[in-house]
Amino acid sequence: MRSLVSIPVINLAIASTVLVVEADSGEVNYAGSHAPIGIMGDHVHEKGEVMVSYRYMNMNMQGSRLTGEAISENTIVTTIPNRFFGAPGQPPTLRIVPTEMTMEMHMFGLMYAPSDGVTLMAMLNHVEKNMTHTTYRGARGTSILGQFVTKTKGIGDTPVAALVTLANSDTYKLHATIGVSLPTGSTTEEDAILTPMGGTPKVRLPYPMQLGSGTFDPIVGLTYAGGLLSSDTGWGYGAQWRSVFRIEDNDEDYRLGNEHDLSVWINYNWSPAISTSLRLNYMDRGEIDGIDSKIMGPVQTADPNNAGLQQLGLGLGINFAGSGSWNGHRLSAEYLLPLSRKTSGVQLETDAMLLFGYQYAF
Ligand SMILES: [Cu+2]
Numbered sequence: 094m095r096s097l098v099s100i101p102v103i104n105l106a107i108a109s110t111v112l113v114v115e116a117d118s119g120e121v122n123y124a125g126s127h128a129p130i131g132i133m134g135d136h137v138h139e140k141g142e143v144m145v146s147y148r149y150m151n152m153n154m155q156g157s158r159l160t161g162e163a164i165s166e167n168t169i170v171t172t173i174p175n176r177f178f179g180a181p182g183q184p185p186t187l188r189i190v191p192t193e194m195t196m197e198m199h200m201f202g203l204m205y206a207p208s209d210g211v212t213l214m215a216m217l218n219h220v221e222k223n224m225t226h227t228t229y230r231g232a233r234g235t236s237i238l239g240q241f242v243t244k245t246k247g248i249g250d251t252p253v254a255a256l257v258t259l260a261n262s263d264t265y266k267l268h269a270t271i272g273v274s275l276p277t278g279s280t281t282e283e284d285a286i287l288t289p290m291g292g293t294p295k296v297r298l299p300y301p302m303q304l305g306s307g308t309f310d311p312i313v314g315l316t317y318a319g320g321l322l323s324s325d326t327g328w329g330y331g332a333q334w335r336s337v338f339r340i341e342d343n344d345e346d347y348r349l350g351n352e353h354d355l356s357v358w359i360n361y362n363w364s365p366a367i368s369t370s371l372r373l374n375y376m377d378r379g380e381i382d383g384i385d386s387k388i389m390g391p392v393q394t395a396d397p398n399n400a401g402l403q404q405l406g407l408g409l410g411i412n413f414a415g416s417g418s419w420n421g422h423r424l425s426a427e428y429l430l431p432l433s434r435k436t437s438g439v440q441l442e443t444d445a446m447l448l449f450g451y452q453y454a455f
Contacts, residue, residue, distance in 0.1 A: 125329045125360045125368030128318070129410035130425035130450045132333055132356055132372075134214055134270050135316055137256045138206035144454035146202035151448075154194040154441040157393070161435050163442075166190045170229045173439055175391040176398075184232035187439075188289040189392040192240075193225040194301070194441050198249065204454075212256040212268075218249035220278065220304050226392070228287045238291065243284040243298055250305040251275040254312055270314035274337060278305020280345050280385075289391065297387040299394035300349075301441075307343025312336070326364065332357045342383055350379025350400060358408070366416060372408035374429065380437060393439040401437035406430060423452045 128135035130148065138144060157164050159173075169190050177183040199219040206212040222245050230238040254272025261267075280303045285295045314335035320328050333356050339348040358372035381397035393399050408429040415422035429446040436442070 123362060123365040123368075124412040124414040124423070125362035125370075126414070127412065127423065127425075128316075128331055128333065128356075129358050129360070129370040129372045129408055129427045130412070131374075131408055131410070131427045131429060131446075131448050132316075132358075133202075133216070133252075133335075134254060134256055134314070135318070135331070135333060137212040137258055137266075137268050138204055138454065140206050140209045142204075142206050142454055144202075144204040144452055146200075146204075146450060146452035148198075148200040148202070148448060148450040150196075150198040150200065150446065152196045152446045153444045154196075155192070155444050156442055157190065157439055158434070158436050158442040159439050160437070164439060166192070166227060167235045169393070169439060170235065171233070173393065176396050177389050177391070180389065182290070183389070184289060184391050186233070187391045187393055188229045188232070189286070189390065190227050190229075191224050191392065191394060191441050192227055195223050197221045202452075210258045213254070214256065214272075215251065215253040217251055218278075219247070220249040221246040222302055222304075224302055224394075226286070228289055231289055238289060239287050241285070241287040241293075243286065243302060245279075245282040245284065245298060245302050245304060247279055247282075247304050249278040250310075251277045252312060256316075265317065265319040267315065267317050270312060270316065270335060272312040274306065274310040274312055276305050276307050276309060276343070278307075279303065280305055280307035280343055281387075286390070296390070297385065299388055299390070299392065300347075300381060300385075300397065300400060301394050306339060306349045307345060308339055308341050308348055311338045311340065313338075326362045328359060328361055329368075330357075330359045339379075339382075345385040345387070347381055347383030347385055347397060349381055352379070353377045356408075358410075360410070360412075366414050368412045368414075370408070370410035370412070370427070372410065372427070372429075374404075374406040374408060376402070376404045376406070378402045396438065399436070399438035399440050402434060402440065404434035404443065405432045407432050421454050423450075425450050 230236040259267045316333040318331035337352045360370035362368045381400045410427035412425040
């Protein structure tokens with residue numbers, strides 16, 4: 094059941110950043126001509142142009158949240174019911190608490206425009222996840238047995254899309270995104286855990302530690318950009334909506350929730366070479382539908398009802414555009430921090446995201 098309680102939180106200790114370098118030769122190259130680097134598929138290319146890009150993303154999560162409020166580890170292990178209670182060896186409440194998670198992603202992008210009206214793009218992702226846990230001793234009480242870390246890494250899902258120009262005037266640009274996320278990421282990752290009874294079995298890891306959705310997921314979106322279209326200094330602005338739909342169950346008998354993402358941004362070009370940006374992002378991630386029978390345990394991440402999230406975030410970005418022999422190269426960064434969020438059930442909370450990127454077009 095989804096809670097309607099929400100408490101806005103400003104956590105200055107957390108941060109998120111995105112840095113990207115990008116190059117677009119053959120056209121005017123100035124820093125503010127693109128959206129903040131955390132936005133994917135924000136621009137189209139002219140016929141025959143190719144662009145390669147690399148992005149690095151680092152995300153940190155720490156501490157847990159029940160719907161809108163922070164919840165302590167001791168409260169989790171003494172009051173939150175274990176949905177698997179009744180199965181052999183399963184205690185009545187949760188007994189393992191994730192305390193911290195880091196996710197790193199290396200994203201290699203390719204764009205190619207077969208015509209002025211259509212730009213094709215694909216992104217290959219390498220994902221690495223680490224989750225630290227505290228295990229409490231036995232079936233009840235607040236005595237700590239120990240800590241353990243689970244790790245997964247590998248190729249994530251691969252989005253491929255067509256960006257179709259709908260309008261390209263002197264004052265604004267608009268394009269649609271139509272694509273699909275290919276299920277190249279694993280949904281069967283395993284690692285050793287520490288159980289409340291002291292065992293260290295290797296088990297299938299809970300949903301947030303898996304690398305992909307396991308399904309072909311349609312992607313649709315719209316991107317609007319205005320201002321900065323005919324000058325290289327001053328203000329620009331834009332907006333993007335992007336949704337990923339989960340329309341089938343994967344081989345493990347579940348589907349991840351649909352994701353809807355809306356960003357609005359403004360940027361200011363201090364010179365043709367440097368721009369800064371401010372972005373507001375709203376993200377809605379739905380519940381997991383179904384359950385993987387191999388994922389079971391007295392831990393919040395093993396319950397598919399603890400996956401929904403609505404989050405409002407603020408992004409601070411900076412972009413550099415090369416000139417002369419560096420024309421066409423861009424370097425950007427963005428730091429994203431949550432302003433408010435609402436989780437379904439108990440989940441780790443996002444502290445910050447940092448993104449770096451390099452792009453080169455020819
Ligand atoms: Cu591009």
